Amino acid sequence: MVEPIISFKNFSFQYETQSEKTLEQINLDIFPGEKVMIAGASGSGKSTLGRCLNGLIPQAYPGKITGNCIINGKQLSDSSVFDLSFDVGTVLQDPDSQFVGLSVVEDMAFSLENDQRPQTEMHQAVQKWSRKLNLDDLLLHAPQDLSGGQKQRVAMGGVLIDESKILLFDEPLASLDPASGAASIDLIGQLAQRQNLTVVIIEHRIEEVLRGGIDRLVVMQNGAIVANDRPEKILKQSLLEKLGLREPLYLSALKRTGIDLKDCQNVDQVSRIDEPQIGNKLKTWTARTKLGEKSKKITKLLEINKLSFGYSEDQQIISDLSLEVKKGETISLVGRNGAGKSTFSNLITGFLSPSSGSIKFKGLNLLAMSVKERAQHIGYILQDPNQMISKTMIYDEVAVGLRLRGLTENEIQERVENILHICGLYEMRNWPISALSFGQKKRVTIAAILVLEPEMLILDEPTAGQDLKHYTEIMTFLEKIQREKGLTIVLITHDMHLMLEYTQRTIVLDQGNILLDASPATVLTNDATIKKACLARTSLFDLAERYSLPSATDFVAKFIQSEREERA
Amino acid sequence: MNSQLLIGYNAKNTLLHHLSGSTKLIGFVALSIIGMVTYDTRFLIGIFAFSLVLFKISKITFSEVALVLKVIIAFAALNLIMVYVFAPGYGMSIYGTQHMILGKSENYFNLSWEELFYIFNLFLKYTFAVPLALIFLITTNPSEFAASLSKVGISYKISYAVEIALRYIPNVQRDFRTISLAQQARGYEISQKAKLWPRIIGNAQIILPLIFTSLERIEVISQAMELRRFGCGKKRTWYMEKPFGKNDYLALTIVSLIVLTGIALFGLNGGRFWNPFTR
Numbered sequence: 001m002v003e004p005i006i007s008f009k010n011f012s013f014q015y016e017t018q019s020e021k022t023l024e025q026i027n028l029d030i031f032p033g034e035k036v037m038i039a040g041a042s043g044s045g046k047s048t049l050g051r052c053l054n055g056l057i058p059q060a061y062p063g064k065i066t067g068n069c070i071i072n073g074k075q076l077s078d079s080s081v082f083d084l085s086f087d088v089g090t091v092l093q094d095p096d097s098q099f100v101g102l103s104v105v106e107d108m109a110f111s112l113e114n115d116q117r118p119q120t121e122m123h124q125a126v127q128k129w130s131r132k133l134n135l136d137d138l139l140l141h142a143p144q145d146l147s148g149g150q151k152q153r154v155a156m157g158g159v160l161i162d163e164s165k166i167l168l169f170d171e172p173l174a175s176l177d178p179a180s181g182a183a184s185i186d187l188i189g190q191l192a193q194r195q196n197l198t199v200v201i202i203e204h205r206i207e208e209v210l211r212g213g214i215d216r217l218v219v220m221q222n223g224a225i226v227a228n229d230r231p232e233k234i235l236k237q238s239l240l241e242k243l244g245l246r247e248p249l250y251l252s253a254l255k256r257t258g259i260d261l262k263d264c265q266n267v268d269q270v271s272r273i274d275e276p277q278i279g280n281k282l283k284t285w286t287a288r289t290k291l292g293e294k295s296k297k298i299t300k301l302l303e304i305n306k307l308s309f310g311y312s313e314d315q316q317i318i319s320d321l322s323l324e325v326k327k328g329e330t331i332s333l334v335g336r337n338g339a340g341k342s343t344f345s346n347l348i349t350g351f352l353s354p355s356s357g358s359i360k361f362k363g364l365n366l367l368a369m370s371v372k373e374r375a376q377h378i379g380y381i382l383q384d385p386n387q388m389i390s391k392t393m394i395y396d397e398v399a400v401g402l403r404l405r406g407l408t409e410n411e412i413q414e415r416v417e418n419i420l421h422i423c424g425l426y427e428m429r430n431w432p433i434s435a436l437s438f439g440q441k442k443r444v445t446i447a448a449i450l451v452l453e454p455e456m457l458i459l460d461e462p463t464a465g466q467d468l469k470h471y472t473e474i475m476t477f478l479e480k481i482q483r484e485k486g487l488t489i490v491l492i493t494h495d496m497h498l499m500l501e502y503t504q505r506t507i508v509l510d511q512g513n514i515l516l517d518a519s520p521a522t523v524l525t526n527d528a529t530i531k532k533a534c535l536a537r538t539s540l541f542d543l544a545e546r547y548s549l550p551s552a553t554d555f556v557a558k559f560i561q562s563e564r565e566e567r568a
Numbered sequence: 569m570n571s572q573l574l575i576g577y578n579a580k581n582t583l584l585h586h587l588s589g590s591t592k593l594i595g596f597v598a599l600s601i602i603g604m605v606t607y608d609t610r611f612l613i614g615i616f617a618f619s620l621v622l623f624k625i626s627k628i629t630f631s632e633v634a635l636v637l638k639v640i641i642a643f644a645a646l647n648l649i650m651v652y653v654f655a656p657g658y659g660m661s662i663y664g665t666q667h668m669i670l671g672k673s674e675n676y677f678n679l680s681w682e683e684l685f686y687i688f689n690l691f692l693k694y695t696f697a698v699p700l701a702l703i704f705l706i707t708t709n710p711s712e713f714a715a716s717l718s719k720v721g722i723s724y725k726i727s728y729a730v731e732i733a734l735r736y737i738p739n740v741q742r743d744f745r746t747i748s749l750a751q752q753a754r755g756y757e758i759s760q761k762a763k764l765w766p767r768i769i770g771n772a773q774i775i776l777p778l779i780f781t782s783l784e785r786i787e788v789i790s791q792a793m794e795l796r797r798f799g800c801g802k803k804r805t806w807y808m809e810k811p812f813g814k815n816d817y818l819a820l821t822i823v824s825l826i827v828l829t830g831i832a833l834f835g836l837n838g839g840r841f842w843n844p845f846t847r
Contacts, residue, residue, distance in 0.1 A: 056795070059794075082797050085796060090795045092791070092792055097785055097788040097789055098792040100735065100789060102710055102711045102731060102734060102735050103711060106808060112807075113807055114798050114800055119807065119809070122807050143735070144739075158796060346749070349749075371749075372757070375753040380753055382746065384781070386777060387743065387750060387777050388747075389776075404755030404756060449754075
């Protein structure tokens with residue numbers, strides 16, 4: 001019998017700083033060569049479990065351990081981070097922060113340097129792994145010249161160079177665009193097979209990880225393991241949905257059309273799913289479902305005409321871009337990194353000035369206004385709320401914009417309290433911001449912008465790194481304020497789910513111009529666009545293609561509509 | 569985007585670029601010390617000329633260092649003027665003779681050849697090291713800095729801190745820009761249009777978010793380093809360290825000869841000063 005390489009027995013852990021156990025009675029065996037995914041909502045204990053695997057618990061995060069945990073023959077409680085690092089290579093969530101060298105080679109060789117290996121040995125090792133990870137051409141590049149996907153490959157190289165047999169990934173998809181995310185998952189699969197690695201992936205984006213082929217899915221909730229089986233078995237029981245996690249979209253679609261997953265084979269991979277009746281059921285459902293009339297938005301809000309911008313003549317970041325935004329629309333702005341998304345929003349908010357072209361807002365010339373004046377019409381919300389918050393108390397943070405505009409304290413109080421009610425923060429108005437969760441902080445930053453009564457909001461990755469619960473919370477909140485205040489919302493995002501589910505119109509940017517301006521369903525069923533803009537196909541599209549439905553776009557649009565109706 | 573440092577490494581193919589960073593650091597430090605201690609004008613002129621020749625060999629263009637040079641010249645000039653203003657007679661008391669150019673030796677303000685000569689020596693001391701420092705900074709790959717520091721005996725943890733700082737400067741700059749833009753949209757004026765005080769207040773609002781963002785990053789970085797065994801051993805090796813070659817030994821020999829000459833001159837002059845007035 002094969003011995004498990006990782007083994008938890010009645011294992012519990014309580015952080016020194018917390019009054020309750022974060023992990024409770026964990027029993028988990030992982031065998032050599034297995035690819036295991038650990039999923040769960042924020043706070044389910046999945047990251048804590050990861051920290052036990054690499055020894056950050058109990059060394060960097062002290063606390064009380066009971067029970068037993070053995071990793072590659074070493075007792076967790078007697079091993080230091082250094083000891084375990086030879087057995088477990090960790091790739092952290094943010095590959096940029098993990099990059100500690102001034103160039104790719106130095107970062108890859110970092111652990112060997114610390115082991116005092118001679119230079120010739122390091123040169124050989126770097127050469128070997130840079131070839132395997134396809135980093136040969138980037139060896140002398142600085143981190144700021146690399147894309148997110150490349151940085152993640154460097155991070156993998158930096159731990160694989162130790163030849164450790166266990167590889168641990170902490171949310172590997174969180175900071176990548178959809179295409180790099182898919183590539184990364186594929187690479188992990190290949191490496192695992194070729195190097196005979198044991199891989200543990202901690203993620204809440206289950207569908208994307210399953211695509212790469214996973215041997216076992218472990219689901220955590222409130223510090224305990226609630227499911228631990230082959231993915232197919234878990235999916236068939238619809239356990240994910242019951243546990244408040246996002247189930248793969250194609251499975252939701254199958255269920256919507258009245259198919260019982262228990263009758264299907266290979267449900268863990270859309271490309272292998274098998275059940276002869278599926279085709280017919282999908283076709284009948286699509287034929288039966290009617291697309292609702294779209295309410296036409298007519299009032300022009302933002303008119304952009306032949307906008308261009310570049311730091312030099314021959315390097316145009318935005319070139320000759322024209323666009324019209326109607327009042328009340330929800331738009332997703334997508335495209336690969338460097339396609340010009342942030343430059344575009346910076347031109348609208350006035351942080352940059354265009355070299356030519358015009359921007360009008362309700363007929364007014366936006367270019368003649370200052371950043372401060374524009375902020376009264378168009379609010380811009382950063383991805384990371386910590387980068388926006390400058391006060392320590394919630395009330396003050398929301399009031400800042402009004403105080404700077406010279407309103408009287410009475411007026412300010414009225415408007416701030418009103419906004420706090422709308423954002424569900426009124427009860428907390430005298431709390432320090434440091435006591436808030438990430439999602440609540442996000443709401444504070446949105447409130448601080450809404451108080452200026454803008455008619456349009458631009459949000460940069462509003463749901464990045466959020467699990468389904470928090471994601472839904474933020475988006476429901478945005479939908480609510482949109483209805484109540486008649487807002488126009490632009491979401492800049494890499495999240496294909498978000499774009500499909502919550503926006504009506506998608507603008508795909510590529511090389512500073514609009515590649516496609518269409519409904520999300522159209523965009524995500526257009527292979528050429530998907531490839532060019534580094535997006536990822538939706539599994540709904542794969543499903544429609546596999547059963548050769550007459551129109552994939554039509555099917556996707558109808559499914560999304562029925563999802564929306566159910567939500568409302 | 570390049571890190572927008574005042575001056576930075578520029579890869580070129582010269583003798584000095586090929587020397588190990590440690591050689592250049594040791595050479596710079598050794599020559600600086602002997603030059604700071606001695607007041608032998610002949611010696612100072614010698615190493616000044618030597619460092620200018622090296623500067624020429626290193627093919628550093630003037631435009632790369634123009635700003636830094638201007639700043640250094642301005643400070644040196646100010647310093648020399650102050651030295652004169654605070655003690656115009658100091659040269660005479662050092663050299664023990666009085667060769668007046670202007671004024672009388674009894675007055676506070678006067679000008680003597682001794683004072684001029686003393687100030688000239690100071691001028692040489694301020695300037696000879698400048699080309700050497702620039703050579704070290706511009707011809708040494710930053711990746712080699714840490715290795716060089718560690719080789720001259722500084723703890724590798726401190727040496728690596730230098731490397732980490734260089735690594736994350738662009739990140740902090742980017743954070744700063746993002747935060748600054750967000751605060752401007754709220755209504756803080758940071759642009760040049762605003763008056764000084766609102767601008768200071770506006771900039772202060774960036775500090776708090778910047779500190780929080782940076783602190784978070786530091787925690788992740790230190791974990792990432794620990795997970796790859798940084799701090800495990802008493803020593804570490806360096807991937808980018810250049811092994812010593814023939815030229816390095818040659819260079820260090822030349823440097824030691826120069827330093828020995830400097831020390832020999834102390835004996836010959838009977839002290840740190842070379843006195844041309846009493847012979």
